[in-house]
Amino acid sequence: MSFLQAGNIHKHYGGATALQGASLQVQAGEIHALVGENGAGKSTLARIIAGSTRAGQGRILIEGNPVTIASPVDAQRLGIGMIYQELDLFRHLTVAENLIIGNLEFRGGSMEAFCHPFLQQVGLGESARRMVHSLSIGQMQLVAIARALSMNARLILMDEPTSALFEDAAERLFALIAGLKQRGVAIVYVSHKMDEIFRLSDRITVLRDGRNTGTVETAHTSAAAVIRMMIGRDLEAGQRAPRPLGDVVLAVDGLSTAKLKSVSFELRRGEVLGIGGLVGSGRSELGAALFGMDRVSAGAIRRQGTLGLVPEDRRLQGLMMQMSVAENGTMAVLPRLQRWGFLRRGQELAEMRGVAGRLGLHCRSLHDPVATLSGGNQQKVLLGRWLLVNPDVLFLDDPARGIDVGAKQDIYRAIDALAREGKGVILVSSELPELVRCCDRILVLCEGRLTATFTAAEATQEKILAAATSTGGHA
Amino acid sequence: MPARFQSFAALTGIVILAIAISPAAADGSRVFLQTGNLTDILRQISLIGMIALAMTFVILTGGIDLSVGSILALATSIAAMCLTRMAPGMSYPAHIALAIAAAVAAAGLTGVLNGAVIATLRIQPFIVTLATMIGVRGLAKWITQNENIDIGFGRDVAASFAALFREKAIVIGSYALAAALFALVLARTVFGRHVRAIGDNEKAAQYAGLPIRRTKIWVYTISGLLSGFAGVLYAAENHQGNPNAGVAYELDAIAAVVIGGTPLSGGRGSIAGTIIGSLIMGVLTNMLRLKNVDSNLEMMIKAVIIVLAVAVQRERESA
Numbered sequence: 001m002s003f004l005q006a007g008n009i010h011k012h013y014g015g016a017t018a019l020q021g022a023s024l025q026v027q028a029g030e031i032h033a034l035v036g037e038n039g040a041g042k043s044t045l046a047r048i049i050a051g052s053t054r055a056g057q058g059r060i061l062i063e064g065n066p067v068t069i070a071s072p073v074d075a076q077r078l079g080i081g082m083i084y085q086e087l088d089l090f091r092h093l094t095v096a097e098n099l100i101i102g103n104l105e106f107r108g109g110s111m112e113a114f115c116h117p118f119l120q121q122v123g124l125g126e127s128a129r130r131m132v133h134s135l136s137i138g139q140m141q142l143v144a145i146a147r148a149l150s151m152n153a154r155l156i157l158m159d160e161p162t163s164a165l166f167e168d169a170a171e172r173l174f175a176l177i178a179g180l181k182q183r184g185v186a187i188v189y190v191s192h193k194m195d196e197i198f199r200l201s202d203r204i205t206v207l208r209d210g211r212n213t214g215t216v217e218t219a220h221t222s223a224a225a226v227i228r229m230m231i232g233r234d235l236e237a238g239q240r241a242p243r244p245l246g247d248v249v250l251a252v253d254g255l256s257t258a259k260l261k262s263v264s265f266e267l268r269r270g271e272v273l274g275i276g277g278l279v280g281s282g283r284s285e286l287g288a289a290l291f292g293m294d295r296v297s298a299g300a301i302r303r304q305g306t307l308g309l310v311p312e313d314r315r316l317q318g319l320m321m322q323m324s325v326a327e328n329g330t331m332a333v334l335p336r337l338q339r340w341g342f343l344r345r346g347q348e349l350a351e352m353r354g355v356a357g358r359l360g361l362h363c364r365s366l367h368d369p370v371a372t373l374s375g376g377n378q379q380k381v382l383l384g385r386w387l388l389v390n391p392d393v394l395f396l397d398d399p400a401r402g403i404d405v406g407a408k409q410d411i412y413r414a415i416d417a418l419a420r421e422g423k424g425v426i427l428v429s430s431e432l433p434e435l436v437r438c439c440d441r442i443l444v445l446c447e448g449r450l451t452a453t454f455t456a457a458e459a460t461q462e463k464i465l466a467a468a469t470s471t472g473g474h475a
Numbered sequence: 476m477p478a479r480f481q482s483f484a485a486l487t488g489i490v491i492l493a494i495a496i497s498p499a500a501a502d503g504s505r506v507f508l509q510t511g512n513l514t515d516i517l518r519q520i521s522l523i524g525m526i527a528l529a530m531t532f533v534i535l536t537g538g539i540d541l542s543v544g545s546i547l548a549l550a551t552s553i554a555a556m557c558l559t560r561m562a563p564g565m566s567y568p569a570h571i572a573l574a575i576a577a578a579v580a581a582a583g584l585t586g587v588l589n590g591a592v593i594a595t596l597r598i599q600p601f602i603v604t605l606a607t608m609i610g611v612r613g614l615a616k617w618i619t620q621n622e623n624i625d626i627g628f629g630r631d632v633a634a635s636f637a638a639l640f641r642e643k644a645i646v647i648g649s650y651a652l653a654a655a656l657f658a659l660v661l662a663r664t665v666f667g668r669h670v671r672a673i674g675d676n677e678k679a680a681q682y683a684g685l686p687i688r689r690t691k692i693w694v695y696t697i698s699g700l701l702s703g704f705a706g707v708l709y710a711a712e713n714h715q716g717n718p719n720a721g722v723a724y725e726l727d728a729i730a731a732v733v734i735g736g737t738p739l740s741g742g743r744g745s746i747a748g749t750i751i752g753s754l755i756m757g758v759l760t761n762m763l764r765l766k767n768v769d770s771n772l773e774m775m776i777k778a779v780i781i782v783l784a785v786a787v788q789r790e791r792e793s794a
Contacts, residue, residue: 291682293681293682309682311679311682316676316678316679317678317679317682318679318682319676319679320671320672320675320676320679320680320742321675321676322671322675322742322743323671323672323675323742327668327671327672331668331672331680331683331685332683332684332685334665334668334669335665337665338664338665341664342659342663342664343663343664343665343668345663385683
């Protein structure tokens with residue numbers, strides 16, 4: 001019998017339909033991948049099972065018994081835990097406090113003794129007393145995983161768990177998942193990464209537009225077949241024509257900040273420069289330093305023209321969630337849209353429509369709140385904001401993180417088009433294949449230092465990973 | 476926007492209730508509906524209504540301004556002192572203009588100070604404006620030496636000022652003009668867009684390169700200016716400069732804003748909502764006073780209304 005049977009799940013957000021009769025069946029001890037495009041309803045379905053969102057209608061059976069999951073506490077009692085993409089941690093509490101809060105398994109006694117085995121399991125054994133806000137995003141994710149483990153869950157839903165992890169941290173996660181499976185714990189693995197899905201999962205359920213398009217045995221299918229089920233068409237090949245390079249548009253010489261140590265490089269017009277490195281290696285801080293948000297202690301930055309920065313975390317650093325798609329998109333170019341002190345709203349919509357077309361942005365109306373869009377479309381709004389600014393140098397901090405294959409293709413295409421227009425593009429990414437695919441050159445950072453530079457031809461995932469971990473066995 | 480419809484529905488409900496329970500006048504008509512009564516309501520809400528307009532901008536940025544009542548008191552005092560204790564040898568209009576300018580300028584400067592400290596020292600607005608509330612109240616009492624500055628009823632410049640600026644048309648007209656201006660600025664200008672963006676997500680505003688510091692300083696300056704002008708009208712209406720005026724006005728203004736659907740967390744809200752919020756408070760007060768309801772009971776009823784109004788507007792589960 002299945003551990004979980006969820007059937008005929010419907011969910012509406014206002015007028016928008018997220019799920020229309022979706023279903024999911026998970027066996028005990030199975031790793032079940034849940035995949036689909038932007039807005040297909042994967043995350044919504046996972047959240048309904050975890051009790052953090054209420055279904056409009058539908059039924060859920062656990063071991064054949066009908067249950068009502070109205071809150072995360074209900075889910076915890078039924079042995080269901082979830083690791084959210086936007087980690088639900090208390091930033092001003094310690095790691096251990098985060099583990100025990102709301103945890104029905106913790107029945108008094110020493111907090112640290114309770115937490116230690118779970119933290120040990122995820123490789124955070126020494127961090128029980130650290131404040132969560134002092135951790136990197138990757139480490140926070142490990143805390144969330146330890147939290148689910150400590151709740152003794154029999155089914156753990158993971159929403160894009162590797163989206164912020166570099167490969168070696170992802171490897172640790174895969175080992176964890178394999179260990180959980182051995183102990184009979186079922187995993188629902190929501191992801192866009194085909195290699196992970198095929199490596200980990202036993203079965204794959206595909207959603208499209210809030211409905212199931214099928215559940216397949218991983219061993220008897222292919223990535224191409226799954227992608228076809230997701231998007232209803234074949235994916236284009238990833239080959240690209242060479243791009244001509246122009247003048248140096250950005251020169252960084254001996255740049256040092258609190259997190260960076262003497263970083264030097266040049267960026268030319270028409271070039272896509274990749275930045276590889278572990279989370280916490282200084283790759284995001286490089287953007288903050290270039291953008292003037294972190295204090296530069298030494299070194300020089302010489303730049304022709306303007307700089308744009310698409311930050312790493314679109315919810316916290318990027319978008320105004322209560323404002324509309326158009327308002328978010330035109331946020332950085334408002335002064336140019338005014339006449340006699342008033343905004344020209346027709347002009348605003350016209351410009352936004354142009355950008356939406358270039359990026360393949362899907363939304364019902366440009367007046368919808370940006371919060372109602374899927375992650376991939378939100379990312380396109382953020383990228384669109386900077387396309388409108390039209391800067392000479394654009395720093396993209398992990399722009400394809402946690403978004404589906406279709407949206408990724410659109411973003412890669414936009415990066416290529418920007419470079420062809422003569423922009424200098426810096427692309428930070430956690431995904432090595434993405435760097436190899438998009439970039440002309442790849443710099444690798446490790447603990448704030450530049451440890452290697454590769455050309456597109458010589459870069460391989462192995463070489464980048466070696467350089468990213470070159471100064472020792474850092475997680 | 477559903478929140479606005481809800482507050483409009485609440486206003487409609489309260490107006491209907493007010494008509495229904497209104498006492499009858501001698502000719503059998505409803506006292507509540509008499510033109511004189513309706514314009515009285517508008518005049519009564521105009522001062523706090525004006526302050527609430529500026530408070531909406533402050534709250535939209537995610538801030539708060541507790542100093543508005545004290546600034547109003549300072550402005551009443553400066554205007555009255557300027558009119559009664561100075562004899563600059565000017566014509567009446569020039570003297571009146573000078574008094575208003577001095578009062579509003581002092582109020583505006585206080586707002587600049589609020590904004591500059593909040594934006595540059597990055598201290599929480601609640602704390603900064605709490606300090607200003609205390610300090611400016613002290614300043615108003617100090618310059619007046621704890622006395623009301625009375626404005627007479629004769630033919631001198633101060634009396635002329637009071638006669639003109641307590642006219643219903645001037646008071647209500649000022650409020651209407653300010654309301655129209657604020658609605659336009661919020662909905663149709665870059666500044667209005669920046670105000671909402673900063674309140675929605677300040678970190679993102681920083682990454683988008685928005686002028687956060689400048690916008691915040693302006694918002695508190697505008698709040699100071701409006702409170703100052705409300706103080707000028709207060710002095711005329713009450714025939715005195717009063718360093719103890721405006722106590723708890725900040726709370727009434729905040730109440731009008733939140734009843735109108737602007738959450739204290741900022742980022743979302745409208746001037747129309749705030750106007751409706753002010754009207755709800757004004758109609759309610761008028762309705763209860765026409766029924767001779769005890770003023771203490773009136774406060775208790777208002778308390779319930781505030782919580783109810785915000786509870787129905789609470790956002791439904793978000794995506």
